[in-house]
Amino acid sequence: MVLPEGFVLPAWYLLVPLLAVLGGVVALLWALGPPVTDRTVLAFAPWMLFGSTLHVLHRTEAYPDSIEVLFAAPSVYLVTATIAGVAWVLSIFLYSGGLQETIERPLGTIGTGFFAVFTMFLLVESVELGTFEPFWPVIAIVISGVVTALAWLILGLWFTDVAAITGATGVLVVFGHALDGVSTAIGYDILGAGEEVPLSELVLNAGHALPTAEYIGGGWLFIVVKLALAMVILGLFREYVEEAPRQARLVLAFIAAVGLGPGAHNVLLFAVA
Template sequence: MAIPEGFVLPPWYVLALLVLLLAAVVALLWVLEPPVTDETVIAFAPWMMFGSTLHVLYKIDAFPTSIEPLFSAPTVYLTTAIVAGSAWLLGSFLYAAGFQRSIARFVGVSGTAFFTVFAVFTLYHGWMAGTIEPFWPVLSVVITGVVAALAWLGLSLWFTDVAAITGLSGAFVVFSQALDGVTTAVGYDVLGAGEDVPASQFILEAGAALPTYEYVGAGWLFVLVKVVLALVVVGLFADFVREEPRRGRILLGLIAAIGLGPGTHNVLLFVVA
């Protein structure tokens, strides 16, 4: 799994303000208890991708120096959570006032708008720098779709109840983790990208030590481990989602974010850098 390199924290008073803002958002959401369905989990996908885009822009020095610490790791997670949580709150209020037909729809549309604007700016920055290379990143997304579809089909056939209970949230977890695995594998085997996470590095090195390395590289083992673990996690969460659907889907969404965030980060960074 690829994660942002290096931890850069803003001044303590900025960090304290971010923590307080996030605590306030979480507290309000705790009080309001907006519904959490499969649609809600999927609606947050563009927000996860938005956070990754912010960090890519940070890596290519696109932000003014005065605000760039807000988008470093791990501060970018706080920044993104505050904005996304605020969108969830606003959507809840608009829905209660009768101005929106669905909270999830507002969250998804607003997240898509934010992600689109910043992703276009990222691509523009890469275009101006003359570093756009889309082939392998786009191919990795296509491969991810195929791998995730086959994995979910297998789960649906052999463990139909698990697929039925976890629904779109479970499929989202599998796709997200597959994206992280495939993009990391492509980066490692094809683009010469490094890997800083010890566990991920160990798996990649194990793949490189196999006789198959000469023919298919080392990354396939990492993809296999990521997808299998995602399927196992979805299977383990099935009962929890059935008994506690709100909490279960929130946790599945967080697990998906751990894959979709780094995966999107990899795709965009490989395109522009």
């Protein structure tokens, strides 16, 4: 099995309009050609978290049956990208009209607002049901922050040019994959959660086959692999960022989302379920 568990496409009458709207938004953004900097990538971070919240709400069966498939994987990524793209277009117009000093400020603010409102709804519902457990989510975030700092220190000392060129975008890539790795390890080793991605499960099983599994579990190998991949990718992107910063940072933003999205999903799911 190659595809993650729960991977399902919506019916054509939902998928086709969604793809059409997303395609129109992408075409408009291509025509507008907004700049993409470190600040742009950071402004998209709340949108990555927002997508995770939408998917956790799907896991808790919060949506009507008629549209719930739109918030399963992979449709939730398309929905989030469409909403974020519309917000980006709106932010460009606000900046062009002199109503905002930067494009990134309204983009990040709108994303933060969406994430905060939907997450609050999720947490309030969890508190009412008596399932709210914040301990391990907080531990996962703290450990991820420490791991990110150490990894970035190593990258800065041994590959200074990579850290300097990729900047805040690189930090977000490392943190996103650190959060995914740490939260997955906690879920697998401590909370007894299953892994839905077959390739990730292979790494976790390999970790549990090592002699150290009896003492520290096997999830540490998954964390190391995730961090190593993130740092290797940043190294490979060094020249790309120098030569084509706009395109390179867009790709790195996607790579960051591949880590931060699942990581935030794990943390939220641990908190509410």
